[in-house]
Amino acid sequence: MRGLIIRNIIRFIVLLFIQVFVLNNIYLGGYINPVLYTLFILMLPNRIGKIYMLLISFAMGLSVDMCSNMLGFHTCASTVVAFCRITFADRIITRGDDISIDMPSIFTVAPQYFIYYSGLLIFIHSFIFFTLDYFNFSDIFNIILSSILTTIVTLILVIMWQLIFIHRKR
Amino acid sequence: MRHLFELLKRLDYIIVFIVLMAISIVLMVQNSHYQRSIVLNWTTAIVGSWTSRINTFSEYFALKAENDKLAAENAKLRAQMKESFLSYSSNTYVSEDTVYERRYSYTEAKVIKNSWTKRNNYIMINKGTKQGIKPDMAVISPQGAVGVVLNCTKNFSTIMPIIHASSQNSVSVSRTKTNGTLVWDGKDYRYANVIDIPTTYKLYENDTVVTSGMANDFPEGIPVGYVESFDAEKNNGFYEIKIRLSTDFNKLGHVYVVTDRFKDEQKELTEALQDQ
Numbered sequence A: 001m002r003g004l005i006i007r008n009i010i011r012f013i014v015l016l017f018i019q020v021f022v023l024n025n026i027y028l029g030g031y032i033n034p035v036l037y038t039l040f041i042l043m044l045p046n047r048i049g050k051i052y053m054l055l056i057s058f059a060m061g062l063s064v065d066m067c068s069n070m071l072g073f074h075t076c077a078s079t080v081v082a083f084c085r086i087t088f089a090d091r092i093i094t095r096g097d098d099i100s101i102d103m104p105s106i107f108t109v110a111p112q113y114f115i116y117y118s119g120l121l122i123f124i125h126s127f128i129f130f131t132l133d134y135f136n137f138s139d140i141f142n143i144i145l146s147s148i149l150t151t152i153v154t155l156i157l158v159i160m161w162q163l164i165f166i167h168r169k170r
Numbered sequence B: 001m002r003h004l005f006e007l008l009k010r011l012d013y014i015i016v017f018i019v020l021m022a023i024s025i026v027l028m029v030q031n032s033h034y035q036r037s038i039v040l041n042w043t044t045a046i047v048g049s050w051t052s053r054i055n056t057f058s059e060y061f062a063l064k065a066e067n068d069k070l071a072a073e074n075a076k077l078r079a080q081m082k083e084s085f086l087s088y089s090s091n092t093y094v095s096e097d098t099v100y101e102r103r104y105s106y107t108e109a110k111v112i113k114n115s116w117t118k119r120n121n122y123i124m125i126n127k128g129t130k131q132g133i134k135p136d137m138a139v140i141s142p143q144g145a146v147g148v149v150l151n152c153t154k155n156f157s158t159i160m161p162i163i164h165a166s167s168q169n170s171v172s173v174s175r176t177k178t179n180g181t182l183v184w185d186g187k188d189y190r191y192a193n194v195i196d197i198p199t200t201y202k203l204y205e206n207d208t209v210v211t212s213g214m215a216n217d218f219p220e221g222i223p224v225g226y227v228e229s230f231d232a233e234k235n236n237g238f239y240e241i242k243i244r245l246s247t248d249f250n251k252l253g254h255v256y257v258v259t260d261r262f263k264d265e266q267k268e269l270t271e272a273l274q275d276q
Helices: A002-025 A038-042 A050-067 A073-094 A111-134 A137-169 B002-010 B012-031 B033-046 B048-054 B058-080 B263-275
Strands: B085-087 B100-102 B104-114 B123-125 B138-141 B144-152 B157-161 B169-173 B178-183 B191-195 B208-211 B223-231 B240-245 B254-260
Touching: A002 A038, A002 A050, A038 A050, A038 A073, A038 A111, A038 A137, A050 A073, A050 B012, A073 A111, A073 B012, A111 A137, B002 B012, B058 B104, B058 B254, B123 B254, B169 B223, B191 B223
Parallel strands: B144 B223
Antiparallel strands: B085 B100, B104 B123, B104 B254, B123 B157, B138 B144, B138 B254, B144 B157, B169 B178, B169 B208, B178 B191, B191 B240, B208 B223, B223 B240
C-alpha cells in the first residue's frame, strides 16, 4: 500500500512536470495540445474510493492549472473525467463482470479495452477543455477537431508511457 | 427521512463532484476575462436583476455612478450646443450676446421600464413634473429619437416611443430635405416605415432619416434611422421605405427630455390659425 502511494505521488509529480514544462509548450498546428497528465487519473487505483478519486483528480487538474497560468480549465475537465470514470468508464474494462481491476493499464486489461477506455476519457477531457477554452458555440467544429486530434496524440503518448514504465515494474 | 439519508450516503460522491465542479467554474469565471464576460452575459439574459448581485466587484459600482455623471454632463453639454439656441437673424441685433437665444434645454432621465416586443410599447422614466417634464415633450437618446412624453406624475413620466403602433412623427431624409411621416407596423422594434416621400426624389440605401422639426415635438436634425430598403412600385407617387432605427430600444438606458421654450408661442399661432 505504501509503495502504491509513493508510486502515485511520483507519477503525479513527474506527469505534472512533463505537462507543464513540455506538453503545454506544444501546440501542434494550433489544434493539438496533448494532455498526458490524464494518465494519472486513468491509472488511479480503484481501492482509494470514489470521493478520494474525485478529490485527487481535482488536485491534479488544479496543479496543472496553477502551473500553466490559468485557473479552472484543467480542474473542471479532470473532475469530470474522474466522475465519468467512476460512473461508467470502469464498466468498459470490467466488461460487466464482477471482477474489479484496481489499476487499469494496458497490461492488466485487454489492450483493445484499455484503448477504448482511455480514448473515451481523454476525449471527454479534451472536449471539455477546448469547449471552455473557446467558449463559443460557433467554434464547435474547431472544438471537435481539436479534441479528436488531441485525443489521438495523447493516446499514443499514454500507450508509450505504459510500455516504457509499467512493463519494467512488472 | 431515513431513506433520504441513505440515498445521500450512497450518492455522496455526486455531491462531492458537484461541489468540486462549482469550485472549478468559480475559479475559471473569476480568472479569465473572456469567460467571465460570457458567463455574465448569460446570467444577465436569464435574470437581469441578478446581475447586480453577481457584480460584487467594486469597480462595477463605480462604473454605474460614473455613467450617471457622464449622462448628466452630456445633457449639460447638449444644452450649450448651437442647435439649442434660436437664431435672431435680424440685423438689428448685432451684439454677440443676443444673436442666439436659448430654445432647447435637455433633462437627463433614466429609463426604469421599457417594452419593445408589444404592438403598443411604452417607456417609463424617472423624471416627472417635479423636474419640469410636461406631456408632448420630445425624448431623445444619444443614438437618436426615442419618442414623446405621454403622461406625467410628480416623479415619473411615460413615453410613447416611435415604436408605438399609433405614433406618427414628421421626419425628413437628410440628404434631400424631403419630408415624410414615420410610422411603425408593430412587428420588429429595429425597423420602422416612412411614408409620404414622393418618388420624384432619388433615394439610396443607408440615407439618413432625421427629425424634420416641422411638427413641434422634436428639434430638427435628430437622427431617426437609415434607409434599409424602399420600393416605388405602387405607382401612387410615394415611396414605401423601410428604415433601420438608430435607437436600439432593447438597450435603452439614459434618455434626454427636450424642453422647447418656444413651444407655447408656436402653439398659440397654430391655434390662432385654426380659429380663423
